[in-house]
Amino acid sequence: xxxxxxxxxxxxxxxxxxxxxxxxxxxxxxxxxxxxxxxxxxxxxxxxxxxxxxxxxxxxxxxxxxxxxxxxxxxxxxxxxxxxxxxxxxxxxxxxxxxxxxxxxxxxxxxxxxxxxxxxxxxxxxxxxxxxxxxxxxxxxxxxxxxxxxxxxxxxxxxxxxxxxxxxxxxxxxxxxxxxxxxxxxxxxxxxxxxxxxxxxxxxxxxxxxxxxxxxxxxxxxxxxxxxxxxxxxxxxxxxxxxxxxxxxxxxxxxxxxxxxxx
Amino acid sequence: xxxxxxxxxxxxxxxxxxxxxxxxxxxxxxxxxxxxxxxxxxxxxxxxxxxxxxxxxxxxxxxxxxxxxxxxxxxxxxxxxxxxxxxxxxxxxxxxxxxxxxxxxxxxxxxxxxxxxxxxxxxxxxxxxxxxxxxxxxxxxxxxxxxxxxxxxxxxxxxxxxxxxxxxxxxxxxxxxxxxxxxxxxxxxxxxxxxxxxxxxxxxxxxxxxxxxxxxxxxxxxxxxxxxxxxxxxxxxxxxxxxxxxxxxxxxxxxxxxxxxxxxxxxxxxxxxxxxxxxxxxxxxxxxxxxxxxxxxxxxxxxxxxxxxxxxxxxxxxxxxxxxxxxxxxx
Numbered sequence: 001x002x003x004x005x006x007x008x009x010x011x012x013x014x015x016x017x018x019x020x021x022x023x024x025x026x027x028x029x030x031x032x033x034x035x036x037x038x039x040x041x042x043x044x045x046x047x048x049x050x051x052x053x054x055x056x057x058x059x060x061x062x063x064x065x066x067x068x069x070x071x072x073x074x075x076x077x078x079x080x081x082x083x084x085x086x087x088x089x090x091x092x093x094x095x096x097x098x099x100x101x102x103x104x105x106x107x108x109x110x111x112x113x114x115x116x117x118x119x120x121x122x123x124x125x126x127x128x129x130x131x132x133x134x135x136x137x138x139x140x141x142x143x144x145x146x147x148x149x150x151x152x153x154x155x156x157x158x159x160x161x162x163x164x165x166x167x168x169x170x171x172x173x174x175x176x177x178x179x180x181x182x183x184x185x186x187x188x189x190x191x192x193x194x195x196x197x198x199x200x201x202x203x204x205x206x207x208x209x210x211x212x213x214x215x216x217x218x219x220x221x222x223x224x225x226x227x228x229x230x231x232x233x234x235x236x237x238x239x240x241x242x243x244x245x246x247x248x249x250x251x252x253x254x255x256x257x258x259x260x261x262x263x
Numbered sequence: 264x265x266x267x268x269x270x271x272x273x274x275x276x277x278x279x280x281x282x283x284x285x286x287x288x289x290x291x292x293x294x295x296x297x298x299x300x301x302x303x304x305x306x307x308x309x310x311x312x313x314x315x316x317x318x319x320x321x322x323x324x325x326x327x328x329x330x331x332x333x334x335x336x337x338x339x340x341x342x343x344x345x346x347x348x349x350x351x352x353x354x355x356x357x358x359x360x361x362x363x364x365x366x367x368x369x370x371x372x373x374x375x376x377x378x379x380x381x382x383x384x385x386x387x388x389x390x391x392x393x394x395x396x397x398x399x400x401x402x403x404x405x406x407x408x409x410x411x412x413x414x415x416x417x418x419x420x421x422x423x424x425x426x427x428x429x430x431x432x433x434x435x436x437x438x439x440x441x442x443x444x445x446x447x448x449x450x451x452x453x454x455x456x457x458x459x460x461x462x463x464x465x466x467x468x469x470x471x472x473x474x475x476x477x478x479x480x481x482x483x484x485x486x487x488x489x490x491x492x493x494x495x496x497x498x499x500x501x502x503x504x505x506x507x508x509x510x511x512x513x514x515x516x517x518x519x520x521x522x523x524x525x526x527x528x529x530x531x532x533x534x535x536x537x538x539x540x541x542x543x544x545x546x547x548x549x550x551x552x553x554x555x556x557x558x559x560x561x562x563x564x565x566x567x568x569x570x571x572x573x574x575x576x577x578x579x580x581x582x583x584x585x586x587x588x589x590x591x592x593x594x
Binding site: 123125216219222 | 338340343344347348360363364367368371408409410411439440441444447448451452453578579581
């Protein structure tokens with residue numbers, strides 16, 4: 001690696017990590033100085049040690065794997081359903097008038113409110129959790145999709161129609177490519193909604209393996225270090241997903257569609 | 264130059280905000296000094312019956328001149344968090360959460376007295392074939408929460424039968440299921456049995472979906488494990504000793520009234536859940552459940568230590584629990 005490249009990588013790490021490092025330093029400072037009640041806020045060292053124990057003794061990796069699998073499955077189902085419904089309703093005034101207000105209204109209802117129904121219909125198991133995750137994903141994805149369809153330039157549509165494009169051909173060759181950048185925003189938004197729904201459901205349906213169950217275990221036995229450790233794991237997964245998947249996807253879409261950001 | 268100064272300004276602001284937040288965390292609760300009221304927590308459970316009726320009568324005139332403010336909770340861990348966070352001064356709580364608190368925040372709470380003993384049963388679906396504790400091998404058993412009284416009692420039962428929970432390498436699946444979802448979990452075949460608190464055990468037995476596992480019930484009765492105990496924060500006990508003495512005396516009167524007339528407890532409990540949920544429970548079921556518990560301020564010697572040992576074996580404890588903290592100190 002050349003000196004220039006090394007310098008660039010180091011600067012990249014500093015630029016992206018300074019805030020996290022500052023938070024951890026302040027956390028350490030507050031606990032080391034004895035300003036915080038250790039029961040309410042354990043030291044970073046204690047949490048790190050607990051995290052190590054969770055991975056070695058409780059097989060947290062299995063819980064993480066179960067949660068991620070459920071998250072990806074629920075998200076994929078929710079995204080597919082949301083995009084399909086968004087495309088269908090966005091393409092028909094009649095369907096949009098009937099369906100859109102209901103979906104928009106549902107968006108205001110916390111997904112976890114549907115958990116009792118999911119448990120009743122699908123059982124007190126991982127299926128209920130998966131359904132809630134998919135439903136949590138579906139709502140913002142559907143809204144993002146038909147909002148994206150409304151933002152397709154009328155000039156573009158007129159040009160397409162003038163060149164003879166109609167029906168599914170018009171949707172496939174013009175509308176869908178035009179909405180992709182907005183869909184990426186929808187994907188990111190729905191990913192965070194999927195996490196929220198999944199964690200809330202896993203906390204209640206604790207029989208199913210997953211991070212939510214470990215979080216609940218920590219709460220139930222008053223182990224705040226376990227609670228913070230699980231939050232850190234979720235945070236790290238969030239950062240990694242953002243950096244490795246969504247940022248790259250966004251960059252690719254921006255490049256492919258000739259879009260540039262504000263910076 | 265200006266950009267660098269701006270970045271530095273942002274950094275300083277971030278530090279100030281973070282330190283302010285930390286100071287808030289550090290300063291929240293735990294304010295020392297005199298009290299102008301007593302914040303008392305209890306669970307909306309039948310096993311907290313004496314607390315529920317006591318708050319209606321024995322506590323209505325206050326404690327040593329301090330008015331009593333009641334705070335109902337849905338589960339023990341939240342109640343303990345409220346106690347340790349300074350939102351409550353006293354609480355009626357299960358022994359499990361109290362043991363957890365003593366292990367993770369030693370010396371912050373004081374055990375005052377027992378309130379109710381019993382009030383939990385092992386029940387199993389008829390088709391599960393569970394008739395003895397040993398039959399639990401390879402089966403799944405529901406408990407309301409990790410580390411609560413039922414979870415710890417189940418682990419004691421398993422140990423007696425030479426079994427272990429699946430989280431300790433054993434064959435018995437221990438599944439935390441909230442009381443409200445227990446019926447669904449049994450109907451859906453998620454669990455074969457449950458160590459359930461009253462009145463949920465009595466309710467399930469009355470509907471015929473489960474039958475009691477008699478040998479387990481006999482063993483639980485022999486242990487005389489408390490279902491509810493009275494605790495206060497050490498800070499409150501030090502600052503308001505007269506109020507603590509009055510609290511213990513008022514609790515004793517409420518406990519005596521509950522034991523003499525369980526129907527009063529059943530009515531008060533139904534009134535309370537009607538106020539919260541708009542629904543009531545069958546009076547006969549409540550009376551059956553009350554017959555399975557004893558209102559008593561005594562704590563059987565060694566019964567709290569059983570909870571500590573079970574929690575320790577399950578890996579729930581954050582540190583050692585001094586045996587002295589498991590003995591009531593009402594004075």
